[in-house]
């Protein structure tokens with residue numbers, strides 16, 4: 001009789017967000033802190049892509065009371081790379097957005113605060129004359145979506161050298 005094939009734990013696919021409701025409170029807050037951290041994989045993917053397109057940016061600079069992930073000062077443009085769970089990607093086709101099944105009320109309130117804060121920050125940035133672009137975590141693996149973002153950033157007709165020189 002053949003033995004079960006050995007399957008290292010690393011080979012078993014799992015999605016972190018799906019496990020939120022199985023964590024202890026300590027593990028959960030550690031996980032949520034991770035979700036909120038900077039220099040996340042989606043953010044690095046966006047940075048690499050834009051850098052490859054010759055776009056130069058500043059990271060996490062404070063602008064109009066917000067701290068966008070990428071700031072293009074000469075283009076008066078900021079980019080947020082939003083985690084789909086934490087910032088509630090409104091696209092019903094989003095494969096990542098979900099709400100933990102335990103403490104649902106707590107999470108629903110928390111997420112609502114995040115969405116309200118995002119809206120406030122976007123309004124403040126726009127009032128200060130900044131263009132606000134958002135790319136969602138689930139879109140950062142999509143080359144066409146990244147190319148669209150690069151075009152949106154560069155599309156105001158100003159040359160790239162200005163940003164590069166800053």
Ligand SMILES: [Zn+2]
Pocket residue numbers: 084089091094095096097136137138139
């Ligand atoms: Zn999404």
